[in-house]
Amino acid sequence: MEKTIDEKKQGETLVIPSKAENNKKLFIESYGCSMNFSDSEIVASILQNEGFNTTPHLEEADLVLVNTCSIRDKAEQTVRKRLEKYNAVKKINPKMKVGVLGCMAERLKSKFLEEEKIVDLVVGPDAYKDLPNLISEVEEGRDAINVILSKEETYGDISPVRLNTNGVTAFVSITRGCDNMCTFCVVPFTRGRERSRDPQSIIEEVNDLWAKGYKEITLLGQNVDSYLWYGGGLKKDFDKASDIQKATATDFAKLLQLCAEAQPKMRIRFSTSNPQDMHIDVIKTMAKYDNICNHIHLPVQSGSDRILKAMNRLHTRQEYFTLIDNIRDIIPGCAISQDMIAGFPTETEEDHKDTLSLMEYVKYNFGYMFTYSERPGTLAERKLEDDVPEDVKSRRLAEIIELQLKHSEYRTKQFLNTTVEVLIEKESKKSNQHWSGRTPHNIVCVFPKGQFKVGDFVNVNVTDCTKATLIGEAIGLSKNN
Ligand code: SAH
Ligand code: F3S
Secondary structure, three states, rough: OOOOHHHOOOEEEEEOOOOOOEEEEEEEEEEEHHHHHHHHHHHHHHOOOOOOOOOHHHOOOOOOEEEEEEOOHOOOOOOOHHHHHHHHHHHOOOOOOEEEEHHHHHHHHHHHHOOOOOOOOEEOOOHHHHHHOOOOOOOOOOOOOOOOOOOOOOOOOOOOOOOOOOOOOEEEEEEOOOOOOOOOOHHHHHHHHOEEHHHHHHHHHHHHHHHOOOEEEEEEEEHHHHHHOOOOOOOHHHHOOHHHHHOOOEHHHHHHHHHHHOOOEEEEEHHHHHHHOOOOOEEEEEEEHOOOEEEEEEOOOOOOOOHHHOOOOOOOOOHHHHHHHHHHHHHOOOOEEEEEEEEOOOOOOOHHHHHHHHHHHHHHOOEEEEHHHHHHHHHHHOOOOOOOOOHHHHHHHHHHHHHHHHHHHHHHHOOOEEEEEEEEEEEEOOOEEEEEEEEEOOOOEEEOOOOOOOOOOEEEEEEEEOEEEEEEEEEOOOOOO
């Protein structure tokens, strides 16, 4: 899953191998961004030591946990439907306990216990280590809540269980929280202030993943380019650090270098980059190391300077173009993808046209596009009227998507009759005779299985393509094996 919301993964149940000594059953499902899916692995890992084995069957669970997303209203409505479903099952199995994790837990806090009586447990994203205590309280018949946001918590010392995955690609969380305060976004409120994880523990995790056979990692954070380790603590407190702490600090470019050198054959990706925080050093580091994939997810949200300002995105359209030009100069052919919001308050037809013309300039490889959804507590909600009618938002979104599809096709076609390196991840969904994997540019590629296996790096001649997928013939293992 690349970056934020992968529609196919929404509601996925996490199942890991059982421990014989465990006799309680945990059903855990996740919604939202990659960070939530990664956090659920941490939660499962903590509860594995508390007598819980995971189950894919809701009906037999002793404990049901749902890791939730607040980014748009629709995401919260989906979770509410799931809570209704759990409630129905609870009527048959009254011993079952239900807990809400993640961003909705943080946003709604005790409202869940007071108003939505079906919930026994509410745990915010920084409080998962308190789960054993909270569960004991629940087992004794009391409701339990911990939504305290932390200055330090990065879960750096917990090694997440990953055995439910394809065994080839994994997420490695490097920062938590976000300090950017984009006016539309609920994340700074639900995930707290920005803090970075100790690079030592990140490298250890990368080495451990390589030893277990993983071939690709994605360094994860709401704003990875803002990564800064100076011995622990909040990013905003860096000014107060000692001279020696400042001199020995690790920034994102340095972290990328450390990861790339620690495992020179491990493919390295990262997500998400905020344009205002992406420095030239990061682009140069990407160019220097073959194993850092040439793809940057670089959300812009709007092409209009006026709207960018109202969103508190701290760059102009021209500065974004300069960044794109630098990327293309230093890493020729680098894939670039976007997030876009249609219908932010006060957006005019003119602003919308600016978005389309910005897309025309960049011609993104792919994107995630949304209509604006007003989120309670954000600056946009407090200061601006949600004044673009829904039908206008939808029409503008449709135009943005249509243009993106055109550009995706254009970019994908550029790979026709070339050889690309594909890391095999799984069987193709459409045919059990084909493998499916991704190129360094993050384009899906399918090809006949031949003698190859999951986890192989294979050179593939691209003979055909759809708008977003390459189709080809494997010609042999790549030199990366
Ligand atoms: N920096 C984060 C952004 C998280 S939100 C990251 O890791 O990607 C993911 C995307 O959701 C944003 O880039 C934005 O395009 C969209 N989004 C956020 N808040 C939104 C809102 N209120 N309405 C519509 N889309 C929103
Ligand atoms: Fe949200 Fe902006 Fe941070 S979109 S996650 S506040 S970079």
